[in-house]
Amino acid sequence: MLSVPLPSTLPSLPSVGGLSVRLPHQYVGDWLNARFDDQVKSKFFRGMEFDAPQGDPGWFGPDSRTWYVHSHTPALIFGLQCAAYLERLDPSIYWMGIHHSRLVETGDSGVVARLDPEGLAVRLGHSLAFFIGTAYGSTATAERLARTVRSMHHTIKGVRPDGLAYDADDPDWLRWNYATVVWGIATAHEIYHPKPLRGAELDEYYAEFVRVGQSLGGTDLPTSKVEALDCLKEYLPKLGLTFGNAMATGVNVTNPAQAAVDWAIRDTMPAWAAHLVMYRPPNPVERRARRAAVWSAINGLHASMGEAPEFAAAKHRVAGGTTVAHTEPTYVLGSDPAMDRDEVERVYGG
Template sequence: MADKSFQPIRQQFFKNVRFDEPAGDPGWFGPGSAVWYLHEHIATVQIGLAAAAMIETLHPDMAWMGYEHTRAVERVDGIPTGRFDQEAMASRTGHTLSFFLGVAFGPSAVAERVSRTVRAMHDRVEGVRPDGHPYRASDPELLRWNYATMAWALAAAHERYHPRPMRGERLEEFFREYARMGIELGATDVPTSKAGVDQLLADSLPLLGVTMPTVELLNPLAPWRHPLWVRPVYALMFWVVQDLHPMWAQRLMNTPQYWRPKKMVLRAVARSLLQGMRDGVIREVKQSHARVAGSPTMSTGKVQGVRAG
């Protein structure tokens, strides 16, 4: 994502999220962290967030919670139409990026503030599924599962599509560091390794399934929802996101299973598109490096002596 294309999100959703001060504050993770390295490549982060959002619809609590409380689903007289409210969807995307980049790159006060905001939102979201099962967004066990989907998805997108992905022990650093995000949001017994995250998701399989909200919420990227001229790109991204999922999730979602040569071609095309986005190109990343280095952020957006890729 080029910095210019990020501007509408920045103007609307980053008004109170500052990355350029106070000087010397590394935030929760800092420039040498695996968390910073992963989040600097915004294009792969967005693929990861989409993959997490999609797989979360397989948990009935998450599915009904989203269906009954999100503004992204268009409603007429309170009744869902099966369509998405595009303005609300854009708002959700902006708030999501504001939160994740604020936690990853922001100074400590910003990371704490955006986390408090999300916790307060969780405290207000509760209800009862049609089968009589109650749900609460602040349930620590549900938050643990939600955290695991997010950590898994960000790492999976990074491994497959980042230009220079972390491997082995360096990738394990990401899981150890990022556990703080889950803990700060109220999750308990947060896994701190790739194997732990994978195991938690695998153990949750008996709880999962395709419910009606899954069908309604699963496909904001579905090509038929978009103008004809952009459908080829959306069709590719729709498959790319599902292709990241574990096979059990792909079976539940009925993800198209192509022959390996076709998969390799589609992944290569997606990799070429996503890797065309330079690491650290957006202003907030540059400001964060400058903040920690204690040097002023220049008005041109260029920061001397700060790694931006």
């Protein structure tokens, strides 16, 4: 999750006649929002439109399950971490990240195993911008974000140390990557949202969200929870415990806060995936207690930070109704212009 450490002492609360006039969690929420704006939104949300044009529903619209699920920002962030953990069980995904992202430090001898905190923050910032922007942004904003991600994916090609080639435009890879994302977000919502969607309503989210995967070139994508689980398990023969996942889980995590998050992530995984990362659920009483603690932390953050401004702006955009139906992405793989990574970053700020 995004590292937003609390200061050793919080600023004193404003008071009148010696009595605090604001609740402490509200004051902490203001501080967290300010840090979030400074570290994430000011850097990664530039050029995104949420309050206009009036009547534009974007890709989903106000009655969608996607608006509901993504409106809980801390649960969304946690779900993206669950997805990232699961997707790295694919060795090709792992080496894509090592070779083409800023997630790990580099030294004189090349890539080293240590995670780069700044690179992790950049990755999370881009991910949040994409999944909030495609959910609540105008149609033009959603299309631009999808085009940016596709353009970056087009540059991610290479060879693993074992000699196998990888290509981020491979439809099979896109299908796996999509399934991990929708599963991660939906499962985090199901476990940690105060009023989660379940059953048929949750399946409506899976069915809606497929638009995002299609906008990136995905095909034959799962449209329900059962289909997503089946899709993920299909890839089991290709998966394994990569070095990155092994070093970032279980007994190798010594920081207590990080260990708690690591446990909560592994606790969301399908049973067969949990076995790969050496996770066995504790007894039911302990598991409920642990989940309750994580639930309190995630929902405490949400209560402190309040409704995301982007969500509020999107609701205002369609307050008078929608003027057109939402737009289904129509991207066809291979139809984008060819650009190298430097061109992508210059054009899109990737």
